[in-house]
Amino acid sequence: MGNSNFARISHDYYPTPSWMTYGVLDLFIDKQGLDNPIRFDSDWWEPACGEGHICDVLKPVIRGKEYATDLIYRGYGKGGCDFLKQKEAPAGVEMIWTNPPYGDLAEKFVAHALDLMKPVNGSVIMLMRNEYDCSKKRMKLFRNHPAYYGKAVSTTRPRWIEGSTGSPRHNYAWYLWDWRCQNQEPRIFYFNKQ
Numbered sequence: 564m565g566n567s568n569f570a571r572i573s574h575d576y577y578p579t580p581s582w583m584t585y586g587v588l589d590l591f592i593d594k595q596g597l598d599n600p601i602r603f604d605s606d607w608w609e610p611a612c613g614e615g616h617i618c619d620v621l622k623p624v625i626r627g628k629e630y631a632t633d634l635i636y637r638g639y640g641k642g643g644c645d646f647l648k649q650k651e652a653p654a655g656v657e658m659i660w661t662n663p664p665y666g667d668l669a670e671k672f673v674a675h676a677l678d679l680m681k682p683v684n685g686s687v688i689m690l691m692r693n694e695y696d697c698s699k700k701r702m703k704l705f706r707n708h709p710a711y712y713g714k715a716v717s718t719t720r721p722r723w724i725e726g727s728t729g730s731p732r733h734n735y736a737w738y739l740w741d742w743r744c745q746n747q748e749p750r751i752f753y754f755n756k757q
């Protein structure tokens with residue numbers, strides 16, 4: 564991803580390095596009360612789970628039930644499930660967490676996840692480029708969205724293709740939304756690879 568010479572991999576399959584998920588979990592794990600976009604006690608859904616790289620980190624920490632699906636079966640969860648065609652979240656799910664496919668699809672994933680979580684006052688956590696929110700057209704999802712909570716920026720650039728050489732070029736952030744904490748000023752957090 565950091566190197567434009569790489570051909571784009573089919574269905575944008577770039578698994579999330581585990582330290583990225585640990586990084587954002589660490590920011591919120593000791594935070595008490597309702598002002599917390601990570602629902603440590605709720606059922607949760609990884610709707611583009613790939614081989615389960617995010618799930619493997621979340622499962623021991625989030626006490627609710629896991630739902631893991633993907634358009635393509637990659638040996639984890641349930642395949643053949645187009646997230647954008649799902650009319651509702653599984654009953655009990657109060658958090659949708661993924662690293663979505665890129666480009667326009669990412670925007671559709673965010674908007675759809677927010678629609679699905681609205682009726683349950685749930686939260687949405689998605690990994691995108693750090694500058695993803697620097698777009699006038701996307702302000703409806705960020706500054707102008709009532710559930711936008713903020714972002715957790717990784718100060719280490721992830722390497723998307725294991726074993727690749729050269730310096731990764733792009734910064735990434737976890738974007739956070741929570742219907743339980745509406746109309747707040749967005750907050751910014753930072754973490755780095757441990």
Ligand SMILES: C[S@@+](CC[C@H](N)C(=O)[O-])C[C@H]1O[C@@H](n2cnc3c(N)ncnc32)[C@H](O)[C@@H]1O
Pocket residue numbers: 574575576577578579610611612613614615616617632633634635644645646647661662663664665668
């Ligand atoms: C960037 S990869 C991330 C995989 C996994 N979330 C992770 O973080 O390791 C994006 C994933 O989105 C899946 N995907 C693409 N379009 C999809 C869709 N419409 N519905 C569900 N999954 C989709 C791909 O198959 C791929 O596994």
